[in-house]
Amino acid sequence: MTTTDPATRTSEPAATPPSGGPTGMAWVRENLFPDVWNSLLTLTLGPLLAWGVYALGRFLFVTGRWEIITVNLTTLMVGRFPRDQLFRLWIAIAILAVVIGLALGVANSVARAAAVESGDDYHRPWHEPIRRFGPPVTLLIVMGVFVRTATPLLLLAAALGLAAVAYRLGRMIPIRRRGQVNLVVILGVIGAQLAITGFDGVPRSVWGGLLLTIYFTVGALLFAFPLGVAVALGRRSSLPVVRGTCMVYIEFFRGMPLVVLLFTGWLVLPFFLPPQFPTPDIVTRAMVILVLFTSAYVAEIVRGGLQGLPRGQREAAQALGLSPWKQTRLIILPQALRSVIPALVGQAISLFKDTTLVLAVGLTELLQVARIIPGQEDFRGQGLFAETLIFVSLIYWVGSYWMSRESQRLEAKLGVGER
Amino acid sequence: MSASTETSPSDRAHRPPFWRDVRIIRIALQVGFLVAVGALLFWLFDNLTVNLRVLGIRRDFGFLDQPTGVPILGSDFRAQSPIRDALLVGLYNILRVAVPGILTALVIGTLVGVGRLSTNWLVRRAAGIYVEVLRNVPPLVMLIFFYIAVLQQLPAQADSITAGPFALLNVRGVYLPSIQLSAGPAPVFFGVLGLALVAAIVLGVLRTRRFDATGQPHRRVPLGVLLFLGIATLGWLALGRPLGLQLPVIEGRGVDGGYRMIPEQAAVFIALVLYTSSFIAEIVRGSIQAVAKGQTEASNALGLSGLQRLRFVVLPQALRIATPSAGNEFLNLTKNVSLGVFVAYPELLRIGRQAVGNGFPAPQLLFIVSAGYLALSLGISLFTNLANRRLQLSER
Numbered sequence: 001m002t003t004t005d006p007a008t009r010t011s012e013p014a015a016t017p018p019s020g021g022p023t024g025m026a027w028v029r030e031n032l033f034p035d036v037w038n039s040l041l042t043l044t045l046g047p048l049l050a051w052g053v054y055a056l057g058r059f060l061f062v063t064g065r066w067e068i069i070t071v072n073l074t075t076l077m078v079g080r081f082p083r084d085q086l087f088r089l090w091i092a093i094a095i096l097a098v099v100i101g102l103a104l105g106v107a108n109s110v111a112r113a114a115a116v117e118s119g120d121d122y123h124r125p126w127h128e129p130i131r132r133f134g135p136p137v138t139l140l141i142v143m144g145v146f147v148r149t150a151t152p153l154l155l156l157a158a159a160l161g162l163a164a165v166a167y168r169l170g171r172m173i174p175i176r177r178r179g180q181v182n183l184v185v186i187l188g189v190i191g192a193q194l195a196i197t198g199f200d201g202v203p204r205s206v207w208g209g210l211l212l213t214i215y216f217t218v219g220a221l222l223f224a225f226p227l228g229v230a231v232a233l234g235r236r237s238s239l240p241v242v243r244g245t246c247m248v249y250i251e252f253f254r255g256m257p258l259v260v261l262l263f264t265g266w267l268v269l270p271f272f273l274p275p276q277f278p279t280p281d282i283v284t285r286a287m288v289i290l291v292l293f294t295s296a297y298v299a300e301i302v303r304g305g306l307q308g309l310p311r312g313q314r315e316a317a318q319a320l321g322l323s324p325w326k327q328t329r330l331i332i333l334p335q336a337l338r339s340v341i342p343a344l345v346g347q348a349i350s351l352f353k354d355t356t357l358v359l360a361v362g363l364t365e366l367l368q369v370a371r372i373i374p375g376q377e378d379f380r381g382q383g384l385f386a387e388t389l390i391f392v393s394l395i396y397w398v399g400s401y402w403m404s405r406e407s408q409r410l411e412a413k414l415g416v417g418e419r
Numbered sequence: 420m421s422a423s424t425e426t427s428p429s430d431r432a433h434r435p436p437f438w439r440d441v442r443i444i445r446i447a448l449q450v451g452f453l454v455a456v457g458a459l460l461f462w463l464f465d466n467l468t469v470n471l472r473v474l475g476i477r478r479d480f481g482f483l484d485q486p487t488g489v490p491i492l493g494s495d496f497r498a499q500s501p502i503r504d505a506l507l508v509g510l511y512n513i514l515r516v517a518v519p520g521i522l523t524a525l526v527i528g529t530l531v532g533v534g535r536l537s538t539n540w541l542v543r544r545a546a547g548i549y550v551e552v553l554r555n556v557p558p559l560v561m562l563i564f565f566y567i568a569v570l571q572q573l574p575a576q577a578d579s580i581t582a583g584p585f586a587l588l589n590v591r592g593v594y595l596p597s598i599q600l601s602a603g604p605a606p607v608f609f610g611v612l613g614l615a616l617v618a619a620i621v622l623g624v625l626r627t628r629r630f631d632a633t634g635q636p637h638r639r640v641p642l643g644v645l646l647f648l649g650i651a652t653l654g655w656l657a658l659g660r661p662l663g664l665q666l667p668v669i670e671g672r673g674v675d676g677g678y679r680m681i682p683e684q685a686a687v688f689i690a691l692v693l694y695t696s697s698f699i700a701e702i703v704r705g706s707i708q709a710v711a712k713g714q715t716e717a718s719n720a721l722g723l724s725g726l727q728r729l730r731f732v733v734l735p736q737a738l739r740i741a742t743p744s745a746g747n748e749f750l751n752l753t754k755n756v757s758l759g760v761f762v763a764y765p766e767l768l769r770i771g772r773q774a775v776g777n778g779f780p781a782p783q784l785l786f787i788v789s790a791g792y793l794a795l796s797l798g799i800s801l802f803t804n805l806a807n808r809r810l811q812l813s814e815r
Contacts, residue, residue, distance in 0.1 A: 031540035038539045045541055241449040245456055255796035257757035260768055260789055267781040271470045272463045353557035360760070367560055371567070386568040393556050393564070400555040 059386070068384045069391050070146045072373045076392070079208010079364045088201055089211070092192035093159050099188030101163035105170020106181050113175055132409070139398040189222075204283040208364035210395065212283075216355040216365070220290035221348055227291065228298025229337075233328065235299060236306050246299070253296030258289075258357050265289035266361040286358045294351050301343045305336035345407035349400045356396075366392050467782065476780050488777050491765045492681060502774055509767035510791050516687050516766070517753040517795075524692045524752060525745070528699025535704045546700065553697035558690055559758050566686035566762040573682075579669065587667045587674060593685045594667035597678040608661045611654030618650060619643040683764035687756060695752045699745060706741035707733060739810045746803025753795055767791045 033039040069076070078089065140156070147153055173181060196202055207215065234246035253261070265288060270279045280288075309332060317327035359368040370388040373379065437443050471478050483503040490498050496508050534546035553561075571590060574580065579589040587594035623639040630637035655662065667677025680688065710733050718728040760769040771788040775781045 031538070034538065038542075041539055042541050045545060049541070049545055239445060239449050239452070241453050245452070251797070252793070255793045255800075256789060257754040257768075257792050259757045259760060260785070260792055263760075263768065263772060264785045264789065267775060268785050271467050271782055273470075274466050275470055275473055349555075356557045356559040357758075359559075367557070367563065371563060383568075383572060386564070389560060389564045389568055393560050396557050396560060397552070397555045401551065404555065 068379050073146045076369050077209050078211045080206045085202050088196045090155050091195045095188050095192045097159040097163040098166045099185045101166030102170040103185050105167040109171045135398045135402040209369050210366050212365040213355045217352045220294050223291040224294035224298050227295040229302050231299035232302035235303050250296045250299050253293050259360050261289050262360045282361050286361050297347050301340050305340035342407045342411040349403045482779050505770050509770035512766045513756045516756050520691050521749045524695040528696040529703050531700035532703025550697045550700050553693050558694040562690035565689050570682040584666050593680040594674050594677045596664045596666050599663050599665040608658050615647045615650035619647040622646050683762050687759045687764050691752050691755050698748050702741050702744045706737040709740050710736045742807050750799045
């Protein structure tokens with residue numbers, strides 16, 4: 001962290017990186033004991049931190065009774081999902097691995113092409129993937145510790161292998177065909193869900209654990225994004241009635257706590273449907289609420305992007321004689337959305353964390369599993385909540401920390417802050 | 420469209436046919452939109468009334484006067500009191516966590532945020548870990564962790580954990596010192612405090628005038644504080660110590676005196692303060708870094724000390740940048756008090772939910788709960804907007 005030291009901030013790029021700086025005792029003196037005040041800080045904070053690290057390490061490696069995780073790893077991942085149907089899940093994972101690999105490959109070749117066009121040197125240091133994928137790999141290793149048989153690990157490795165192959169394939173697809181690739185990705189996502197629920201499969205009401213958490217995150221995002229963009233466009237409309245309605249929509253859903261909305265969806269939503277109408281199941285109700293809630297936030301983010309666009313863009317599009325719809329679709333939206341991608345990732349992170357709230361309506365997502373399993377017969381009365389809750393915290397932490405780091409990377413790449 | 424307010428007869432002749440006239444299309448579109456939205460809302464409301472009639476659920480708010488039937492945790496609310504009062508207690512319980520929570524999160528967040536920019540490696544790293552760990556874990560996970568895995572595992576009352584004579588910690592709650600007023604001289608003492616405040620302000624004004632006239636350092640803040648504290652102490656002693664700390668003491672099977680936070684409240688408070696303070700820390704850090712570098716360099720060139728630079732140059736500008744986002748975090752904390760429902764903290768949602776469980780109509784109750792939270796949210800965002808407007812630069 002050299003931000004506080006103006007001396008190291010030179011404007012000209014150094015040919016070779018400055019080597020290390022002070023080392024050994026000099027470093028300690030400079031960074032820990034530069035003056036009386038800082039020495040005092042170091043001496044009080046140091047022992048406290050050391051004690052904290054010691055206590056945590058002792059719990060993690062000595063006193064913690066982690067067999068509860070080993071026994072329940074499958075439950076934490078999928079909840080009450082029938083164990084003889086797990087192969088469906090693996091099929092879904094394989095399909096998703098292929099389409100995600102394909103999409104990433106195409107995205108990579110697009111980025112390369114753009115870099116070549118703008119004359120940038122598209123070069124990545126060899127250690128970048130290690131830094132980027134550190135958190136999820138750590139999580140996988142932790143999971144590996146708790147796995148009882150090698151099958152899941154082998155299957156996961158196979159899925160990753162599929163993804164890698166698809167990535168290579170994706171990079172070979174010509175850029176002008178990427179519209180078709182988007183279609184394939186959407187079909188793949190639908191196919192993955194069908195592989196689980198279709199063909200006498202497992203209904204969503206018995207899904208649980210991490211599966212349900214991811215399902216809610218991805219599903220709510222997929223639906224909330226188009227709805228949010230539509231509301232944002234309405235919020236910027238020149239028609240007062242449309243603008244006002246969209247404003248009320250946004251302010252209402254942003255002003256309400258999600259838990260209150262979920263309870264409302266659970267207890268009251270069925271009242272708003274005709275009596276002869278079949279009551280939608282709880283997963284659908286929770287999903288509807290998550291979509292409405294998230295779309296209001298997406299709308300507010302996209303509105304920011306729309307407002308940040310210079311007026312001349314719209315005027316130039318008008319001058320070209322494009323119809324209003326084409327102006328929006330071809331000129332305005334691509335630029336506005338590009339500038340708010342990091343904020344949208346931030347929204348995805350908060351949605352991922354907010355899915356914990358669906359336990360309000362009695363769904364057993366990841367957190368609820370962690371709350372239930374210490375009450376199992378084998379573990380009852382032993383108070384193993386700390387173990388299970390810390391384990392799921394790790395999953396949530398890796399998920400959102402990784403996403404936020406990727407979004408910072410993206411932000412730097414898009415140069416959003418530097419206009 | 421507003422450019423052509425005058426329409427001469429010749430214009431009128433050249434108007435396009437009405438189905439291509441922009442003004443008419445706009446009106447038609449809006450009417451169509453209004454009709455569609457109105458129809459949707461009407462359909463929903465109609466379904467609601469039909470359903471309630473079919474199920475025999477009452478459709479008015481008369482039930483608010485009926486007895487609640489259950490007492491409320493951590494308050495002297497009685498089961499016979501009407502639901503109306505129970506909901507008010509719920510609203511009060513939101514504020515009981517939100518107000519001290521916002522203040523505490525602001526203090527911790529500011530310290531951590533400044534800590535992230537410290538020159539001390541250890542402080543910088545510790546603050547960084549604090550932020551990165553806490554803001555990436557869902558607040559509900561923290562809440563449940565503190566409630567089940569920490570507060571409920573505390574020792575029983577007899578073996579309470581104590582922090583000197585000041586605080587007690589056991590499975591029944593967190594006990595802190597409270598301020599005790601003696602009935603007689605306390606109002607007089609508040610009068611003395613008011614007097615001291617006036618005196619301090621007068622002193623400040625006088626010092627400022629002198630500063631304007633002579634240019635000598637005014638030191639109005641330290642002098643004013645000193646005067647205030649002096650008068651307050653004298654008055655406190657003269658009136659026979661009307662204001663005192665009451666410490667929690669274990670008395671038989673209960674705890675006497677002090678302020679008791681039930682475990683549910685303590686868990687909500689701790690979890691939300693930790694979660695929100697990590698976001699406030701990021702806002703503070705970002706705002707300080709966003710103050711243009713030239714400002715720091717200019718104050719160095721003026722020969723200001725490090726503290727002066729922060730106090731007079733950097734912080735006032737950082738505050739201006741931070742206000743909207745910080746207001747947003749205060750709003751989030753207030754809304755997140757609703758997570759208390761998961762640990763049975765009796766805030767508004769929990770009380771509404773409990774009443775639904777006792778057979779009172781769900782639509783009306785959730786309407787009231789929603790209205791309560793919505794009113795709090797809109798109030799806070801209004802307040803933030805006002806503060807923001809006052810702080811904004813009025814350039815030219």
